[in-house]
Amino acid sequence: xxxxxxxxxxxxxxxxxxxxxxxxxxxxxxxxxxxxxxxxxxxxxxxxxxxxxxxxxxxxxxxxxxxxxxxxxxxxxxxxxxxxxxxxxxxxxxxxxxxxxxxxxxxxxxxxxxxxxxxxxxxxxxxxxxxxxxxxxxxxxxxxxxxxxxxxxxxxxxxxxxxxxxxxxxxxxxxxxxxxxxxxxxxxxxxxxxxxxxxxxxxxxxxxxxxxxxxxxxxxxxxxxxxxxxxxxxxxxxxxxxxxxxxxxxxxxxxxxxxxxxxxxxxxxxxxxxxxxxxxxxxxxxxxxxxxxxxxxxxxxxxxxxxxxxxxxxxxxxxxxxxxxxxxxxxxxxxxxxxxxxxxxxxxxxxxxxxxxxxxxxxxxxxxxxxxxxxxxxxxxxxxx
Numbered sequence: 097x098x099x100x101x102x103x104x105x106x107x108x109x110x111x112x113x114x115x116x117x118x119x120x121x122x123x124x125x126x127x128x129x130x131x132x133x134x135x136x137x138x139x140x141x142x143x144x145x146x147x148x149x150x151x152x153x154x155x156x157x158x159x160x161x162x163x164x165x166x167x168x169x170x171x172x173x174x175x176x177x178x179x180x181x182x183x184x185x186x187x188x189x190x191x192x193x194x195x196x197x198x199x200x201x202x203x204x205x206x207x208x209x210x211x212x213x214x215x216x217x218x219x220x221x222x223x224x225x226x227x228x229x230x231x232x233x234x235x236x237x238x239x240x241x242x243x244x245x246x247x248x249x250x251x252x253x254x255x256x257x258x259x260x261x262x263x264x265x266x267x268x269x270x271x272x273x274x275x276x277x278x279x280x281x282x283x284x285x286x287x288x289x290x291x292x293x294x295x296x297x298x299x300x301x302x303x304x305x306x307x308x309x310x311x312x313x314x315x316x317x318x319x320x321x322x323x324x325x326x327x328x329x330x331x332x333x334x335x336x337x338x339x340x341x342x343x344x345x346x347x348x349x350x351x352x353x354x355x356x357x358x359x360x361x362x363x364x365x366x367x368x369x370x371x372x373x374x375x376x377x378x379x380x381x382x383x384x385x386x387x388x389x390x391x392x393x394x395x396x397x398x399x400x401x402x403x404x405x406x407x408x409x410x411x412x413x414x415x416x417x418x419x420x421x422x423x424x425x426x427x428x429x430x431x432x433x434x435x436x437x438x439x440x441x442x443x444x445x446x447x448x449x450x451x452x453x454x455x456x457x458x459x460x461x462x463x464x465x466x467x468x469x470x471x472x473x474x475x476x477x478x479x480x481x
Contacts, residue, residue, distance in 0.1 A: 099401065100404075102401065103401055103404035103405055103408065104408065106377075106381075106401070106405050107404075107405040107408040107409055109377070110377070113373060113376075113377075114373075114409060117369060117370060117373045117409050117413070118409055118412045118413040118416065119413070120366060120369045120370075120413070121366050121369070121370065121409070121410060121412075121413025121414060121417065121453070121456065122413045122414075122416040122417040122420070123417070124362050124363070124365060124366035124369075124413075124417070125366070125413065125414055125416075125417025125418060125421070125449055125452070125453065126417050126420055126421055126424060127359075127362050128359050128362045128363060128417075128448075128449060128452065129417065129418065129421035129425070129441060129445055129446075129449055130421065130424065130425060130428065131355055131356075131358060131359035131362070132359055132442075132444075132445040132448060132449075133421075133425050133439060133440070133441050133442070133445060134355060134436075135352060135355055135356060135359075136440075136442050136444075136445065137429075137436040137438060137439045138345060138348065138352060139345060140273050140275075140436075140437070140438045141275075141341040141344065141345075142338055142341045142342055142345060143273055144212075144271065144273040144274065144275070145336070145337040145338035145340075145341050146337055147311035147314070147336065147338070148307060148308050148309075148311055149209060149305060149306065149307060149308070149336070149337040150305075150306040150308060150314060150317065150318060150321075150334055150335065150336055150337065151303055151304070151305060151306070151334070151335060151336075151337055151340040152166075152170065152303065152304040152306060152321055152332050152333070152334040153302070153303045153304075153332065153333055153340075154330055154331070154332065154333070155322075155330075155331040155332055155333040156331075158302065158303070159302075160330070161183070161300035161301060161302055161330075162300065162301055162302075162303075162304070162330050162332065163299060163300060163301075163330060164181065164287075164299045164300060164301050165299065166304065166325065166330075166332070167179050167181060167304065169324055169325075170304055170306065170321055170324070173317060173320045173321050173324065174317075174320070175308050175309055175310060175313050175316070175317045175320075176306050176307065176308055176309075176317060176321075177307045177308060177309050178205055178208055178209050178305075178306065178307030179205065179304060179305070179306055179307075180201065180202050180205035180206040180208075180209050180304070180305040180306075180307075181201070181202050181205075181283065181301040181303065181304045181305065182199050182200055182201035182202065182206065182283055182301065182302065182303060182305070183199065183200050183254075183283070183286075183300075183301055183302030183303070184199060184254070184302055185198045185199055185200050185250070185252070185254065185255065185259075185281075185286070186198070186252075186253045186254045187250030187251060187252055187253065187255075187259060188250060188251040188253060189240070189248065189249075189250055189251075194240075196236055196239075196277055196278070196279060197275070197277065197278045197279070197437075198250060198278065198279040198280075198281070199278065199279075199280055199281075200280075200281055200282065200283040200285070200286045201280050201281075201282075201283055202282075202283050202284075203223060203224055203280070203282055203283075204224055205305075206280070206305065207220065208307070209305050209307050211270065212269055212270040212271050212274045213267045213269070213270075213274070214267055214268045214269065214270050215231060215265045215266075215267040215268075216265065219231070219244065219264060219265030219266070220265060222264040222265065223264040223265045226262060226264055227282050227284055227285050227288075228260065228261050228262055228281075228282070228285055229261065229262055229263075229264035229265075229281065229282065230248065230261040230262065230263055230264060230265075230279055230280065230281035230282075231263075231264060231265035231266065231267055231279070231280050231281075232263060232265075232266055232267070232278070232279045232280075233266070233267055233268075233269075233274075233275060233276030233277050233278050233279075233437075234266055234267065234268050234269075234276045235276040235277050235437065236276065236277045236278065236279060237263070237266045239277070242263050242266075243263065244263055244264065244265070244266065245262065245263065246262070246263045247260055247261070247262055247263075248260070248261055248262075248263060248279075249261075255286055255289075255290070255297075257289070257293075259285075259286075261281050261285070272438070272440065273438050274438075275437040275438065276437065277437040278437075283301070287299065305337075306321070306334070314336050317334075318334035318335060318336075319334075321334045322334050363452050363455075363456070366413075366452075366456055367455075367456045367459055367460060370406065370409065370410055370456050370457070370460035371459070371460040371463070371464075373409065373460070374402065374405070374406050374460050374461050374464045375463070375464050377402075377405065377464070378402060378464035378465075378467065378468055382471075382476045382477075383476065383477065385398055385468050385471075385476060386473045386476035386477050389473045389476075390473055395468070395469035395470065396469060398468050398469065399465035399466065399468055399469040400465075402461050402464055402465040402468055403457075403458070403461040403465050405461070406457050406458070406460045406461030406464075406465075407454075407457040407458070407461070409457070410453050410454070410456045410457030410460065411453055411454075411457060413453070414449065414450060414452070414453025414454075414456075415453075417449065417453075418446060418449050418450065418453075421441055421445075421446075421449070422441050425439060425440065425441050426439075426440075
């Protein structure tokens with residue numbers, strides 16, 4: 097008990113220096129946590145992917161459409177339980193700054209493929225019956241204060257024109273990583289309009305979503321689907337939903353690598369700050385440690401005291417930083433919800449932050465503790481003189 101009290105008192109012997117060290121570690125841990133959360137938010141689509149869903153698109157590019165007539169041939173491939181389809185609509189609500197994801201889909205099969213989309217049965221039936229109906233995620237509805245029955249007009253970019261639709265449902269997520277910032281409406285609404293205005297663009301989809309019975313057969317089923325359309329005018333590329341999402345993430349790989357690198361540079365910075373504090377503290381107390389050795393304290397015991405002081409400062413800053421990370425991330429995510437639909441601190445980020453704090457505490461004390469341990473008593477006194 098005496099040694100613990102001694103360690104605590106020595107850790108805060110210089111109050112201002114200890115406070116600034118803890119503050120530096122706190123700020124650094126906050127930065128580390130937010131950067132890691134940005135990385136997680138970027139990968140949220142990958143994490144939310146299901147092993148029982150495949151995506152079929154044009155082998156040339158995602159922006160090149162596929163004939164809707166492929167649907168029946170895909171449905172005939174063994175192992176496929178559902179076939180849905182849709183396209184990125186890319187509509188603008190009022191102006192560009194109000195960006196949010198919006199898709200046209202075949203609603204019944206699409207909702208069957210995504211059980212994580214939770215919607216009231218009555219609202220779902222209203223949506224399915226109304227060709228001009230739409231459903232929106234809870235966060236998106238709250239962002240624009242939309243209510244059931246409201247009329248929303250999107251300006252088409254891929255499909256020119258003003259597209260009016262009525263909010264028939266507001267969905268929630270069965271999982272924390274479900275995207276609640278998306279608007280979905282009927283593919284038939286767009287397709288039938290195209291038949292009247294631009295017939296050459298009718299009957300084309302951007303992707304097919306496939307539900308499969310056995311995730312272990314994903315590779316075999318993908319090859320079978322692509323073989324069905326081999327040497328056709330529109331060959332297909334079928335992959336798991338996770339691989340499909342990773343394709344989008346890889347487009348930003350350079351940015352993600354930079355963010356990842358910066359997050360670890362932050363750890364090195366706090367290590368330098370903590371190591372400097374411990375080195376100064378030990379150098380100032382050379383005589384004190386020499387007296388302790390004279391009184392019978394062994395080198396390992398004194399080194400343990402130095403390590404304890406370092407751990408107290410490091411863990412105090414780490415605890416404070418991790419405690420503030422979640423509320424700060426929530427505020428950050430609310431402000432940028434149009435870019436990051438899900439912005440939550442993961443358990444892995446917390447564990448990495450805690451491990452980083454422990455690492456900094458040990459590493460910062462390593463050299464000073466070793467020097468205190470090995471320095472002879474006479475040499476310690478000579479330094480004072």
